Amino acid sequence: MSTAPIAFLKGHGTENDFVIVPDPDNALDLPAALVARVCDRRAGIGGDGVLHVVRSAAHPEARHLAGEAEWFMDYRNADGSVAEMCGNGVRVFARYLEHAGHVTAGDIAVATRAGVKQVHLAKNGDVTVSMGRAALPEAGVTVTVDGRSWPARNVNMGNPHAVAFVDDLAHAGTLYTEPPYAPAAVYPDGVNIEFVADRGPRHVAMRVHERGAAETRSCGTGACAVAVATARRDGVDPAETGTPVTYTVDVLGGTLVITELPDGRIEMTGPAVIVAEGRIDPAWLSGTAA
């Protein structure tokens, strides 16, 4: 483990918060245990995950994308596990690139494990990301909390989601631990679980238990999965009508606006903020701090 100080920033998108670690040349060793310590809200900096900022050309998982996107979002969950994609993360990642002077406001391509995402930094502070298309595998699961069970729609946004419609978001319980679901084999790599309640026409609210992070105050890929699952539940499919459909998704930390286009591509818009920057104490990093 490195004992040199590590520069970091803190940012969030609708209160899905991240520790941003700039490392253009991919020189840092970031084992899962260190990521988990950094994300610890009491003994570390605290965050739902780490945005490791690396030039695509310098990362073995992104080298092949370097011609399309200069920067790679190496996303880690709070428990140190690797995730394919983070919708709020990629918006905060783009905000960081602007903050650091690597890009100017406008359109930016960001490489992720789920492919290259196009991000637009608007002058009003909103950040829109083109998330690609949702996959809707047939196989779903049943999710159970405190004796209540719901069928959950399987939606893949580059990462896996199970979307359950509930009458009351309180029925999701504390979400301190992952709600049991069955059959487990539907999600061999784990899953993010969203609970959704109606708020009005094309307007829902959700809570989420994130794989690798427990309950978070927002999940961008989750909000997209929820918008698509809700549209299909409502009998709406832009591919059939030729008309884009927009859902407003309230999360605990704010609101995200999700539009599905007739070609299936999904766009998500919301805020993305840089909050602070600093350096991680080398003594803490080396484990010698009291």
Ligand SMILES: N[C@@H](CCC[C@H](N)C(=O)O)C(=O)O
């Ligand atoms: N909060 C993110 C999703 C982060 C990854 C997720 N926990 C997973 O393991 O798939 C988002 O905004 O999409």
